[in-house]
Amino acid sequence: MEGTVFTPSLEGMQHIRSPQGEMLTKPFLDVCKLILPVIDKFGTAMALVKRDIGRNTSRLEKKYQSDPFRYNFLYNMVKEEYECKSAKGSTSCTNGILWLTRAMDFIVELFHNLLAHPDWSVTDACTDAYGKTLRKFHGWIASSSFTVAMKLAPDRKKFMEVITCKGDVRADMEKFCLTFPPYLEENHKFLLEVSFFGCYFASAIIESLSSSINSGIIT
Template sequence: MSSSESFLGFSNGRSFADVPVDDGIPTTEFLEASEYLVKLFDILGSTAFGAVISDMNGNIKKIRDRQTAEPGKSSTLQLLTAQEFEEKKKKATATEGLLWLSRGLDFTSKALRHNLSHPTEELVTSFQHSYDGTLKKHHNFVVKGIFSVALKATPYRKDFYEKIGVSTADPKDDERLTNWLSSLEKVVSTIQGFYGENKDFGF
């Protein structure tokens, strides 16, 4: 992504605002929006986020592989995971991948929401706050160390928003960012609710 291309312009990607949730989350649209969100970590501008990018892309691939193998049973995330579970596979790969991807999306959305809610706070503080409340409890000592390094490499707030083509002082930009974030939060909440209702999945 070039410095002149706005992340929220979505000229080369799908917005979470285009991902409906009411009748099941469509798998294709969700994966496209997730793939584009991963670019956000590229914008953060540090190789320290390589592990984060690799993990999220890996989970996206697990879901897409299942969709490719069983397109008729994968129109929505809910159908895809339910069908995979019904097959009684020893390892529900896509179901596990979606769970971890949703955790990564939750971490991202909470970091940005915290930052927008605290206009003078630097990104490193917001991302650390989010990590402590989301992913940290799921990580072992080694992974916690990797994230510690990555979070410390987070750019300054001003530089980050400039890179994604957003001026938080501009009401229109602020509205675009808020709408995108609200849509992401709604998708994450729906996935989390679905897993909460289906504890038989074993996660």
């Protein structure tokens, strides 16, 4: 069966976890980037979201590429930053993972709205998704910018025609909405836990990992 615009992301999700079930950095970031061509179809309405996703994936990729072995697991970046007390900085990888996850929450909710409400315009779907995800984290300026941008969303019929050039796009959109959220929920859960326990939590994990590596348990 011929693939759809969602096929690359769906295939990428199969590689997000290690055999032990841990979140792998590069595959997770790849999935986030692979959905960008779909976001492009929304035009100017999604420019701000696309910029945020691109900026945060670039930040995390740069960190990963500095030491692929050390940062093979996504959460190692967070643990290290809590150990160094730099996790709360605006340019930290912890902050990057948080905002990337929030942006992807919005994208998932938007696609869900398009599936669940065939009578809604794309602007309606965007506005509702924004209200349920990103809006509570934005200040007045950011919120106003998003509100204006979403009014520039394309006509629903034309948008669906553009992304339905091949394959069963509705089925793949639904699969994306079902398959990707668990990874996002895991990110939120981990970030909440590490924020609560702070550097003591991170330090204990890093010490445990180092001990395992030194003893040959982890190779």
